[in-house]
Amino acid sequence: MSKQRCDHCHLEYNASVLLQDTTFETPKFFCCKGCQGVYHLLKDEGLDTFYAKMGDETTLEPPKVNLDDTSRFDLDGFISKYVKTNKEGLNEIALIIEGIHCSACVWLNEKVLSKQEGIVEVSINYTNHKAKIVWDGAVIKLSQIIETIRSIGYNAYPYDPKSGEERATAQRREYYSKLLVGVFSTMNVMWIAIAQYAGYFTGMESNIKSILNFAEFILATPTLFYTGSIYFKGAYYGIKHRYVTMDFLVATGATLTYVFSLYAMFTRNAEVYFDSVTMIITFVFAGKYLEVLTKKKAVDTLDAFGSAMPSEVTIIKGDEKILTxxxxxxxxxxxxxxxxDKVAIDGIIVEGEGSFDLSRLNGESIPILSQKGDKILSGSICLDSVIRYQxxxxFSSSMLSKLVTLLEDAMNKKPKIEKLANQISGYFSRAILFxxxxxxLFWFYQSGSFETGLIVAISVIVIACPCALSLATPVATLVGLGLAAKRGILFKEAGFIESMAKCxxxxxxxTGTITKGKPEVVETAYVQSFDRSLLYALVSSSTHPISQGxxxxxxxxxESLHVKHLEQVKTVEAKGVKALFEGHTLLGGNAKMMNEEGVEFLIPSTLESLSHYFFAIDGILxxxxxxxxxLKEGARESIEALKKLGLEIVMLSGDHLSVTQAIAKEVGIEVYEAALLPHEKADYIEALRKQGKKVVMxxxxxxxxxxxxxxxxxxxxGSGADVAVDVSDVVLTNDSVNSLYEAFVIARKSLRVVKENLLFSLxxxxxxxxxxxxxxxxxLFAALSMSLSSLVVVGNSMRIKNVLKRS
Structure with a gap:
């Protein structure tokens, strides 16, 4: 017997007794769970250099206690790496939950966790098994949360794109091996079944028939208990917590058929159905395997945002370069x-210039030239030079980190229609058993044959599996989110897709939405001579686009602007700026501000169709x-396309009427309002909603x-103010009006596909x-049709990917 070392303690054991761990790039082998736990602990905390220092010749005593427990989840290093603190001071983590097979599994985990004292929010995405958990650290520890998940038959580990990919690969290998066993058994059992059916019509000796029955039994047993093991596990934990799951239906149908066939084989009083057992498990499992592969492709789009980000950057301290x-x-x-290099953190260029690829953020393939003083965003790629920026x-508050967080939250939040589907599928399983x-009972009473009644009942259980109903919403929603993210459209919650589609x-x-938001001075009228440095100091204190212009x-x-230090600088909302300089009052802003401050003014005829900015000193213009x-590029065409979707378009502006009117006419908007203050814009939208309109702003x-x-x-x-991004439901990272059109198209198509899926399922x-x-x-045909129904739903959902190609 060959000997092999444990990767932790370095003691030698027979290779056959070692535990193989495939979650690493190169499989590791351990003599016990304790060594495996310590190895994971050191790796997770970045202490795996311990083994290099230890050397190959040094051996350790195996741990006397099993350290593969949950205590490591409470270590400071682990918490700082994976746990975030939200605005309310609560802890938040993203976990991957292993063992989820259907919406009932999601319901079970959410139900059990929600009952735990201290857990504030639990949201699990069925498609990628990612859970967002928010809890009060003073009431419950993370280790207790993990223990709760394990107690109901599932496992959980922190979400990490790299380690998650390794685990996903290991799961696909496991599924593949189980599928191979099922397919091998099914192909062989079909030949035996053909021989039996032929013998049924032509005559077959009883001893030959018994041999064929036993051969089917040999093939059906590993299929049921190995390939179908995931269904038995899910059924057990569902029953334990008094919930009928999809796993329970599949396991019940296959087991009843298997037990009855055993009875028939030994008593020779009835026909055996081992072929049906094999095919039920194999067909259902094949559908599950293809479903896993399809969902993985959809999730890859979202995971790609964060998985390739650099973990280290080069910082400059004096003449020294430090990798940190x-x-x-x-x-x-x-x-x-x-x-x-990929930019990992937002900043402003202080030295050099270069082209940057922002396709990961906004979907646009054309590089942007950035120079000293320009802002660069995390997620962009430097293409052709060396630059330094401040x-x-x-890292956690930079653009790409925010986008990844938004996407994760969106994937975890369920639309109303999905919650309804999940509720229906929960009741559905119980109804099917009844x-x-x-x-x-009916067929037994009608035919007097228990065999007939049992086989028909098994067909009912297998064919009515609620897989298609459970998949109808989450897969379509996930595909829609992925497509939107690729186009630079980020929905903060999956539910917003449904809401937007109904608007x-x-x-x-x-300004900044239809137009570029960078007004340029095209006409000037100087009434009196003045120090231009005073005006420059005043407008530089404001972030308003006109002031910046x-x-x-x-x-x-x-040519010569001197630094002026103003006092008592005050921004008057949506009107302008006031300040003092050496006892003089400076005013800069629009006509409303001049009227309120009592400044007399007259607009020259050459400036009537433009936006105006007035500058006054001590009340004199x-x-x-x-x-x-x-206008933004393509604004007119995009608004025309939005109209064709049946949307009513309204433009609101704080600018004066003539400018607003000119822009509205240029882009083809008939309904507009000008010279509105912020609260008046809000009142206008509130009035629209009172009329029964569903409004997108x-x-x-x-x-x-x-x-x-x-x-x-x-x-x-996406280029707007942070506070505007914070209160929004959808963020357009590429700043294009066309993205508004694409957002509506994706939302409406996603909702339509969800409804099609639900209708098909029903x-x-x-x-x-x-x-x-x-x-x-x-x-046999019940299992086949049930698997096909799930794949039809998944296939229909994938059509969303092509919606923009046709529009």
């Missing part, structure tokens, strides 16, 4: 990025600027946040269950 973890970088530190965010038992009115802010104009046109903001600035909060669905442009059950109860479907 992304988590340890602080705001203000200087980071160096070379050609081909970090403006930490119908199957009633069918058994009939789109309200658009003008004035600042840019002065910087380009004036000294300058008027006319600015024009150009799109904006980008701080002044849009009130209006965004009043709408059914709030959409913010029709399938309405048609097939009566057929099975009437005795027209044998268990």
């Amino acid at each position: 973890s992304v988590d340890s970088v602080e705001i203000g530190e200087i980071i160096e990025v070379r050609a081909g 970090a403006t965010n930490t 119908l199957a038992f009633s069918t058994l 009939d009115t789109l309200v658009l802010d003008k 004035i600042a840019s104009f002065l910087k380009d046109s004036e 000294v300058a008027v600027f006319g600015l024009r903001d150009s 799109a904006g980008d600035g701080i002044n849009d946040t009130l209006a965004l909060s009043q709408s059914e669905i709030a959409i913010s442009m 029709l399938y059950n309405v048609i097939t269950i009566p057929l099975a109860m009437s005795g027209h479907v044998i268990p």
Whole structure:
């Protein structure tokens, strides 16, 4: 017998008794669970260099206690790596739960965890088995949460794209081996069944028939207990917690057929159905295996956002370059990025210039040239030079980290229609058991044959498996989320897809949404001479696009601007800025502000169709600027496409009427309102909703946040203010009006596919269950049709990927 070392303690054992762990890139072998637990613990905490220091010749005593317990989940290193603290001070973690086979498994885990004191929120995504758990660390520990999950027959580990991929690969291998056993047994049992059916019509000696029955028994047994083991496990834990799962239906149907066939084989009083046992398990498992592969492809789109991010960056301290973890970088530190590097943290370029690929963020393949002073975002790729930039965010608060968090939350939050489907499938399983038992009694009474009644009842149980119903919503939703993410459209919750699809009115802010949000000075009128540096200091204190446009104009046109330190700088919401300088009052803003401050002004005829900015000193007007903001590329075509979807389009603006009117006419919007303050925009949307309209609002600035909060669905442009992004339900990272159109198309198509899936699932059950109860479907075809129904739902959901190609 060959000897092999344990990868932890280095003691030698017979190779056959070692535990193989395939969760690593290269499989590891351990003499016991204790060694395996310690090895995982050291690796998770970044201490696996211990083995290199230990050397190959040193051996350790095996642990006397099993360290594969949950205590490691409470270690500080583990918590700092995987656990986040939200705004309410509660702990939050993303876990992958192993062993989930159907929506009932999701329900069971959510139900049991929700009952635990201290757990505030539990949301599990059926498609990728990812759970978001929020809890109060003062009441319950993470180790207790993991123990609770294990106590009901499942396992959980922190979500990590890299380790998750390894575990997913191990699971696919396990499924593949079980499927091979099932397929091998099924192919051989079919030949035996053909021989038996031929012998039934032509005559066959009883001893030959017994041999063939035994051969079928040999093939059916490993299929039932090895390939079908996942169904027995799921059924056991479902019964333990008083819930009828899909696993229970499959396990019950196959086991009843197997037991009856054993009885028939030994008593020779009836026909055996070992072939049906083999085929039920194999067909159902094949559907499950294909479903796992299909769901994995959909999830890959979302996981790709975070999986390839660098874990280290080069920071510059004086003349020294230091390679450090992304988590340890602080705001203000200087980071160096070379050609081909991915940007891990948001910042502003302080040295150099280069082209950046932002396709991961916004789906656009055309690189953007960024220079000194420009902002760069995490997730972009430096293409052609070496640049240095100053970090403006930490890693966890940078753009890509936020997007990954948004996607994870979106995948975990269920739409209303999915919750309804899950509730239906829960009651559905119980109803099927009742119908199957009633069918058994009816056929036994009608025919006097228990065998006939049992086989028909088994067909009812197998054909009515609620898989298709359970898959109808989550797979379609996940495909929709993945497609949207690829196009730079991020839904913060999956439920927002459903809500957006039902909306009939789109309200658009003008500046930064329809227009580029970068007004340029095209006309000037100087009433009196003044120090341009005073105006530059005033407009530089505001982030409003018009103020920034004035600042840019002065910087380009004036040769000597001196630094002026203003006092008592005050921003007047949606109107302008006030300040003091050496006893003089400075005012800069729109006509409303000038009226309120008692400043007399007259708009020159050359500036009438432009946006206006007035500058006054001590109540006397000294300058008027006319600015024009150009439309975003493709804005007119996109709005025309939105109209064709049947949407009512409204434009709201804080700008004066003539400018708003000109933009509305240019893009083809008939309904618009001008000179609105932030609260007036919100009131307008509230009035629309009182009329029964379902409103989507799109904006980008701080002044849009009130209006965004009043709408059914709030959409913010990714380049907009952080507060606008925070209150929004959907984020458009590529800042394009066309993304609004694509968001509506994806949302409506996703909801349509969900409804198609649910309708198909209901029709399938309405048609097939009566057929099975009437005795027209044998268990073999019941298993086949049930598997096909699940694959039809998955295949229909994948059609969402092509919706933008046709539109």
